[in-house]
Amino acid sequence: MWCQSCREEYEERDAGTCKECYEEASETEEELKREIDDLKSKVAFLRLVSPLDLISTTDLLLHAAGSSSNANPNSSPSTALPCTPAVPAHRAVLISRSPVFKAMLENEMEESRSGIIKIYDVSYDVLRSFVSYLYTAEVLLDEHMACELLILAEKYQVKHLKIFCEKFMTSKVNNENAIGNYAFAHRHNAKQLLEAALSLIMDNMATLTEREEYKELVEKDPRLVVEIYESYLTRQVNTAAKDSTLQP
Amino acid sequence: MWCQSCREEYEERDAGTCKECYEEASETEEELKREIDDLKSKVAFLRLVSPLDLISTTDLLLHAAGSSSNANPNSSPSTALPCTPAVPAHRAVLISRSPVFKAMLENEMEESRSGIIKIYDVSYDVLRSFVSYLYTAEVLLDEHMACELLILAEKYQVKHLKIFCEKFMTSKVNNENAIGNYAFAHRHNAKQLLEAALSLIMDNMATLTEREEYKELVEKDPRLVVEIYESYLTRQVNTAAKDSTLQP
Structure with missing residues (x-):
């Protein structure tokens, strides 16, 4: 008996499927691959340009504001904001991605009025990766970054990012x-x-x-x-x- | 001989695969299905909230401005804009989705200064569906809508929408x-x-x-x-x- 897939001879006891089921499975595989291609092109379409390339249209600034409980040693005493550069972003994107940002920006809160959001307990690099993920659903992880982003994702209820980081950490x-x-x-x-x-x-x-x-x-x-x-x-x-x- | 997939008996000449290939194919199918689930959740994450639900953050208005060659019979003589409501949108989204909007909004063109874009030769309904697609990658098509959206997608170089409409029209x-x-x-x-x-x-x-x-x-x-x-x-x-x- 010859296998239609690997073309090798096999014994009766090592039989897998009948011809009909083999053909059906091949068709299913083709269909699934087509669906994957469709979804991939949809993801590529839905990805946004990084806010750093859209800076003139941004209406928010996010600051990595050090520890929430202790004063940040890097910040000058006269201002509450640290010395690292701010990460620009769009209200529309943050509202779409996180119910916490949605509540913050759709109500008359200080952040909504000023257009400045302080994100506590993160470094500038982590904040930039976090915002970038909100635009592109992509981020290069190592164990430290996964850990930090999972915490942020939990805090701002960005489920998709939390699952992504958790999967990575589980694999490690x-x-x-x-x-x-x-x-x-x-x-x-x-x-x-x-x-x-x-x-x-x-x-x-x-x-x-x-x-x-x-x-x-x-x-x-x-x-x-x-x-x-x-x-x-x-x-x-x-x-x-x-x-x-x-x-x- | 028994088929491992449909559990029915078959003759030797109707054999499909060996057991090894059958198991491999089943694993492949599982993997492809997992990839589809991952991609689907990525699409759901990347979808934006409709601009109509983000109206306070929009920085553009799109007007269905009737025919580009003839005067619009619905517009009053004193204004170039028609009587239909405008469709609000975000510069950042339009720039991300269309190289034509990108060129228009990143350069010092009239549309960029005024925040008003006239879209000629379309109805309000088509324009609204067009903008909605730019946010969600979703639209309910009939043959007329597919036809109109394909024209707009071609004009503004929104490849993903053009392919989507073309597939629909081909099927009809x-x-x-x-x-x-x-x-x-x-x-x-x-x-x-x-x-x-x-x-x-x-x-x-x-x-x-x-x-x-x-x-x-x-x-x-x-x-x-x-x-x-x-x-x-x-x-x-x-x-x-x-x-x-x-x-x-």
Whole structure:
């Protein structure tokens, strides 16, 4: 018997599909690829030019305003704004992308009147990437940037960016950073990242208590450590129950 | 032998793929579907809120200004603008979507200074749909709307909209409208529509000369009629050549 796809001979027991289903699957694949091409061209069409290239039409300035709780050491005492350049943007775009900006800019708030928005606890680079993402749905991530952007995305309820960062961070979880990521995911309601990190932690319970980050977590947030142990216990109980049903 | 896909029994000669290729194809399908979901959510993210819901932030007004060659019968003699309401929009969006608007608004042209753009030869409804498409990449088409929007898309070089309208019109070509679509496609450089219409015209050459639209086209643009005959002749010659090589 010959496979219509790879053209190799195979034994009867290694048969996959009948001819009809093979042809149908090929057609489906073609259709899906066409849909992908359509969607890609739609994304390209809907992307906006960066606000830096539209500067004469912008009606907002965003400032990376340092820490929200402490005075920014870089800012001069006479002004509340820091020394980094502002990131220009359009009200229309920010309103379209974030319900938080929408509420801020559609009501008579200080930011709406002045056209100046201070974004606390971020660097200029992160703010620029954040705004750029709102225009293009694109950003080059590393682990630090993903972390910072996820926090901003959560704060301004930009769901699409949050999911994007969370996926990236989940793909980077390893034994070294699992505890840190677990605590981070907890603080920022990142469920997918939380599960990936927790699963990896539980796979390495034998060495857990030796880790530096573990000791830090016990100090800073023992409740989270308790949750790790609770999950581990639940898994052990479930595995034991499963094993006992499998026994003859 | 049993098909792994439809679970039905089949004969050896009706075999499609081996098991390995079947599994690979299933995985590919899953991956493509995931990519489609990702792209769909990107499209949803990149869509802008309609300018009608962002009216306080708009910095342009577009007017459906009737015919460009004749005076608009609806406009009062004292003003160049018609009585229909204006469509608000954002410079940033129009610049992002159309190189023609970009040139108009980034240079010191009258439209850029006044913030008023007159769009000639369109109705208010068409203009509103056009602007809405620039924000959302969505529009509800019928044959008239597709025709009007294709013309606007060509004029303002909004390629994505032109392709969208052309696809729709191509799907609606039939014996009744083939000649009209052929002439339209010629005027507006719509190659896919032109080929579909021409192919249908050539399939029905026996009744071509009886048609009212044919007689009109001979009157208005005989060069196009010549091109139909030339294409028909080329096809006949090719078919004859093919038949002769097939003969023993």
